[in-house]
Amino acid sequence: xxxxxxxxRNGAWVAVSDWVPTTCMRCAVGCGHMHQGADEGxxxxxxxxxxxHPVSQGLACARGLRESKAPDGEWLTRPMVRSGGELRQTQWxxxxxxxxxxxxxVHQRDPDxxxxxxxxxxxxxxxxxxxxxxxxxxxxxxxxxxxxLCMASAVTAxxxxxxxxxxxxxxxxxSDADRHVxxxxxxxxxxPVMFRWIQQSADEDGVxxxxxxxxxxxxxxxxxxxxxxxxxxxxxxxxxxxxRIVETGRVDREFVDEATEGFEDLLATLPDAADAAAEAGxxxxxxxLLADAMDQQALIYWGMGIxxxxxxxxxxxxxxxxxxxxxxxxxxGGPFSLTGQANSMGTRICSSKxxxxxxxAFEDPDHRRLVxxxxxxxxxxxxxxxxxxxxxxxEDEPDAVWAVATNPVAGMxxxxxxxxxxxxxxxxxxxxxxxxxxxxxxVVLPAATWGESDGTTTNMERTISRxxxxxxxPSGVRSDLDIIATIGSRLFPGLFESTSPDPSDxxxxxxxxxxxxxxxxxxITYERLxxxxxxxxxxxxxxxxGGYRYYDDESxxxxxxxxxxxFSTGRQESLPEPTDDDYPLTxxxxxxxxxxxxxxxxRGGEAGTLVARIHxxxxxxxxxxxxxxxxxxxxxxxxxxxxxxxxxxVPEGMVWLPIHHPATNRLTLSDRDPQSDEPNFKQxxxxxVAAEAELPPATAD
Numbered sequence: 001x002x003x004x005x006x007x008x009r010n011g012a013w014v015a016v017s018d019w020v021p022t023t024c025m026r027c028a029v030g031c032g033h034m035h036q037g038a039d040e041g042x043x044x045x046x047x048x049x050x051x052x053h054p055v056s057q058g059l060a061c062a063r064g065l066r067e068s069k070a071p072d073g074e075w076l077t078r079p080m081v082r083s084g085g086e087l088r089q090t091q092w093x094x095x096x097x098x099x100x101x102x103x104x105x106v107h108q109r110d111p112d113x114x115x116x117x118x119x120x121x122x123x124x125x126x127x128x129x130x131x132x133x134x135x136x137x138x139x140x141x142x143x144x145x146x147x148x149l150c151m152a153s154a155v156t157a158x159x160x161x162x163x164x165x166x167x168x169x170x171x172x173x174x175s176d177a178d179r180h181v182x183x184x185x186x187x188x189x190x191x192p193v194m195f196r197w198i199q200q201s202a203d204e205d206g207v208x209x210x211x212x213x214x215x216x217x218x219x220x221x222x223x224x225x226x227x228x229x230x231x232x233x234x235x236x237x238x239x240x241x242x243x244r245i246v247e248t249g250r251v252d253r254e255f256v257d258e259a260t261e262g263f264e265d266l267l268a269t270l271p272d273a274a275d276a277a278a279e280a281g282x283x284x285x286x287x288x289l290l291a292d293a294m295d296q297q298a299l300i301y302w303g304m305g306i307x308x309x310x311x312x313x314x315x316x317x318x319x320x321x322x323x324x325x326x327x328x329x330x331x332x333g334g335p336f337s338l339t340g341q342a343n344s345m346g347t348r349i350c351s352s353k354x355x356x357x358x359x360x361a362f363e364d365p366d367h368r369r370l371v372x373x374x375x376x377x378x379x380x381x382x383x384x385x386x387x388x389x390x391x392x393x394x395e396d397e398p399d400a401v402w403a404v405a406t407n408p409v410a411g412m413x414x415x416x417x418x419x420x421x422x423x424x425x426x427x428x429x430x431x432x433x434x435x436x437x438x439x440x441x442x443v444v445l446p447a448a449t450w451g452e453s454d455g456t457t458t459n460m461e462r463t464i465s466r467x468x469x470x471x472x473x474p475s476g477v478r479s480d481l482d483i484i485a486t487i488g489s490r491l492f493p494g495l496f497e498s499t500s501p502d503p504s505d506x507x508x509x510x511x512x513x514x515x516x517x518x519x520x521x522x523x524i525t526y527e528r529l530x531x532x533x534x535x536x537x538x539x540x541x542x543x544x545x546g547g548y549r550y551y552d553d554e555s556x557x558x559x560x561x562x563x564x565x566x567f568s569t570g571r572q573e574s575l576p577e578p579t580d581d582d583y584p585l586t587x588x589x590x591x592x593x594x595x596x597x598x599x600x601x602x603r604g605g606e607a608g609t610l611v612a613r614i615h616x617x618x619x620x621x622x623x624x625x626x627x628x629x630x631x632x633x634x635x636x637x638x639x640x641x642x643x644x645x646x647x648x649x650v651p652e653g654m655v656w657l658p659i660h661h662p663a664t665n666r667l668t669l670s671d672r673d674p675q676s677d678e679p680n681f682k683q684x685x686x687x688x689v690a691a692e693a694e695l696p697p698a699t700a701d
Contacts, residue, residue, distance in 0.1 A: 019034045019035070019470075021034055024064040025342040025467065026064040026067055026068075026342060028343070028459050028460040031050075032054075035468075042473060043451075043471055044069045048060065048065065055459065059193045068450070068451055071601040074434040075434075076431060079091065080095065080443070081442065081444075087438075087441070096487065102400060102442060102443070103426070103428065107400075111139045115396075116142070117390060117402070118351055119347075122343060123346070123454075123455030124346040126404075126481045126484060127343065127346055127347045129485055129496070129506055130351065130404055130484050131351040131352030132352065133495065137492040137495050139382060147348070148354075148676075148677060149411065150340030153307035157313050157316035157320060157337075162560065166518070166546075167337055168329060168335065168549040169335070169548065170536065170547065171461050173336075174198055176331060177207070177299040177332050178206065178208075178296035179296040180198050180208070180210070180298075182209060182210070182301045182302075183319060184234055187338060191338060199222065202224075209225070210225040210293055211225065211226050211227070213228065215588070215613075215654070216228070217649070228651065230280060231651075231654065231683045234305070236276045236571075237280035238321070238322060240277040243272060244273040248291070250291070251325050255324075258556070259556040259558075261562055261567070279572055280572075294326040297328070298333050299336055301337075304340060308678060309673065309678075310573075310576050310672065311673065312673045324565055324567060329551060331551070345458040352371075354386050358516075358519045358521070362384065374513055388677065391413065394418055394421050394422075395421075395670075400425055400427075401428070402428045402430070403429050407437045409422065410665060413665055413681060414637050414665070414666075414670040416638055423440055430445040430480065430484075433449075435598065435600050446477045448480070451471060452473045454503045456529065464529065481503060485501050518559045520537065520540040523539040577636075582687065583687045584653070585618070585653055585686045586655070587685070587686035588654060588683060589658070589668060590656065590658070598660050598662060599658075608661075609643045610641070612644060613655075614650060614654070615652045616646040616648060618653060618688075632689045633655055635669075639666075655688070669681075
């Protein structure tokens with residue numbers, strides 16, 4: 001509930017809502033915001049950075065402020081159920097009864113026929129509650145979140161290398177680094193405040209930014225060096241760099257011998273540096289540039305360009321290997337995965353999708369039993385594996401799907417087949433905005449967004465901070481946590497103590513489950529967050545907070561079986577769909593400045609024209625197909641008509657499409673990393689054909 005004070009506005013004394021401290025839920029930097037609710041009605045009247053927030057200290061990007069205050073999406077304000085083939089507005093009791101009835105009928109036949117999809121846009125509390133319903137209520141294997149579509153390869157790599165999914169680095173390390181190697185990421189667009197910190201560091205004498213990306217991105221435009229490997233060949237380049245470090249005698253043998261294992265196995269599989277460079281499509285001078293960077297105190301950042309690949313885990317591990325081989329695993333250096341969604345880290349530690357809360361292993365029967373006891377459910381109800389991931393669960397054609405704050409019809413690869421699967425299922429969609437998925441749902445439940453919600457979130461450096469509501473919501477809208485607990489309680493009486501639990505009680509339940517784990521949050525409370533604004537885990541008691549992971553006082557400790565960090569032996573393999581005579585171009589996807597989470601908060605109800613960035617020479621080679629500066633991009637899965645943006649920053653032979661436009665993923669490939677289940681969004685074979693006579697429908701309705 002917002003608070004009010006008497007203030008002067010436009011020359012008159014009026015009731016003015018107070019500024020409310022909260023955390024931005026746009027990207028994963030976790031900037032502190034101050035929100036002011038509307039004086040009349042609902043909504044956020046003003047937003048600015050919070051100078052008291054220790055993460056961002058008053059900084060905030062324009063997108064985060066704009067989309068907090070005035071998102072362009074089409075708000076959902078009343079529940080809807082499908083009747084006579086049409087979605088019709090109804091009352092909450094009717095919509096909830098229909099959702100419970102449909103989910104219950106499928107669950108009684110087969111728990112694994114119920115699929116539950118969460119999101120990195122949920123608070124920690126809502127994510128925890130959804131996982132509790134999915135795993136402890138339904139007992140389904142088919143539960144995951146859209147964070148697997150962007151972060152699973154990094155998560156898997158961290159577990160394999162360090163025994164824990166915890167980025168070693170923190171934001172404090174940025175100012176201490178001598179080299180910033182940004183590999184397969186574009187933080188200038190995706191994480192603007194964080195990139196400002198990187199640029200500020202690079203303003204110091206001798207500090208440089210090196211960008212590794214096939215495309216000359218906005219980050220590359222603002223760096224000293226740009227290395228452009230062939231699409232999808234990052235693993236070959238990483239191995240070339242490590243081979244060059246070995247050849248030139250620059251391995252930190254003291255660190256390798258003291259803190260790691262598996263290095264000799266890696267050496268036995270390491271390719272010749274020149275051969276690997278040729279496979280990656282780069283010159284040896286560029287390999288030397290990157291090898292020299294690792295002689296410095298170097299941070300390696302990576303993002304979706306690495307993770308969204310069938311070898312995403314192996315490539316992320318190869319980047320970690322570079323930091324291990326050179327002893328770059330201490331403050332001011334190390335491997336730093338850039339999280340794709342606001343609360344991806346929160347879903348990883350609390351939602352029970354890839355591990356039980358606190359990173360308790362699924363395969364450990366003791367952890368499984370502890371969770372069952374904590375939730376007061378039979379232990380045999382809990383699945384003993386994490387399931388097939390979001391792509392696999394929909395390929396299994398579930399009979400019921402409950403999607404929370406996610407838009408799989410636009411966000412999943414091979415989206416046409418996803419739509420067909422959902423059209424054949426009973427679908428409940430819980431969201432704040434109208435999306436391509438709500439339009440095919442059987443039940444639509446309007447949820448509050450972050451300016452209207454209370455809870456916590458966790459940023460990419462493991463810092464937890466509060467999310468607070470600055471405005472009431474219309475009577476037709478309820479919070480994610482309230483909706484989840486209500487459905488969970490009706491389906492599984494006793495699973496929650498209340499159908500409308502207080503977020504702080506849910507947070508305390510979650511943190512109690514993490515006590516004694518590698519992701520211990522048991523020393524964090526709402527009261528502590530009110531006092532300090534933000535706390536980084538692990539925080540096992542009231543006075544502790546996490547810093548740089550795995551390193552303390554010149555010694556290293558890892559939660560692996562041996563207590564040592566692990567090297568890997570992955571080598572570059574062929575792409576799942578290489579170019580050929582029929583499809584001679586490479587389609588890649590990436591984020592636009594205003595594109596997040598299928599763009600529903602920025603594009604409103606209209607998707608608008610799909611714009612393809614293509615090198616002018618590639619356009620000229622297809623000039624006979626161009627009509628009104630339009631072409632059609634075609635893959636083996638579908639086609640989309642595009643407007644042409646001639647861009648020399650895109651290499652010849654490539655077509656660049658924004659990943660969050662709803663037409664893009666009709667074209668992308670669902671092949672996925674066998675270790676992480678993350679799809680290969682970044683490279684597939686394509687061709688250009690004559691533009692269709694009519695542009696495809698631009699609206700979502």
